Amino acid sequence: MKYVILIHSNPQPWGHPTGDYVPEQQSRSQAEREAGNAAFEAMLTELSESGELQGGQALGDPATARLYRWEGGRSVATDGPYAEAKEHLAGFFLIDVASQERAEEVVAAFSGPGETIELRPIWEG
Template sequence: MKYVILIHSNPQPWGHPTGDYVTENQALPEAEREQLHAEFEAVMAEMSERGELLAGEALGDPAAARLVRWDGGAVVTDGPYSEAKEHLAGFFLIDVESQERAEQLVAKFAGPGETVELRPAMWPGGEDQ
């Protein structure tokens, strides 16, 4: 079963890893931040070793995004969204045995003050993978 882990963020200033720019994370003692980072690196290594991690990318500054809307033709404007405070900061594509495994993994992606979304991937025909 394929899932996409979507990392949502509202850091000011913009940067990666997003947790370094979130107030709740910055308020933690340095040792706790280092522990969270080590746990994240461990889950990334585990997913790689098990063949579950298919892809992942941090996304660039949303100020550089362009939004394409249809208005009698494609119209390109600054993006990503008007009036949005949160934006998509990055994603990971995983292939796991079950939804329970996906939920177990995604729980390790959400740090203090962060929002992470787990969404099933679909085939081009619309069926869940």
């Protein structure tokens, strides 16, 4: 079963890894942050070695995004990513796992205090 793990973050201030810029993470002790980072890296290593990690990418600064909408019979470009959003899509990982339970186990390692992580199945019509 394929899933995408979507990493949502506040774009101000901008940077990767996104957790370094979330107040809830910044308020944790250095030891807690290092333990969280180590757990995340361990999960990435496990996913890579098992073949479950299909890909992933951090996305660039949302201030450089362009949004395309259909207006008045034509495509109109505006600065993005969204007109009224406080969060933006910061990056994603694509995984291929045996079950939804495994996907939920994986995504738990991707989330931390103050972060929003979305798990969404890939539609394979």
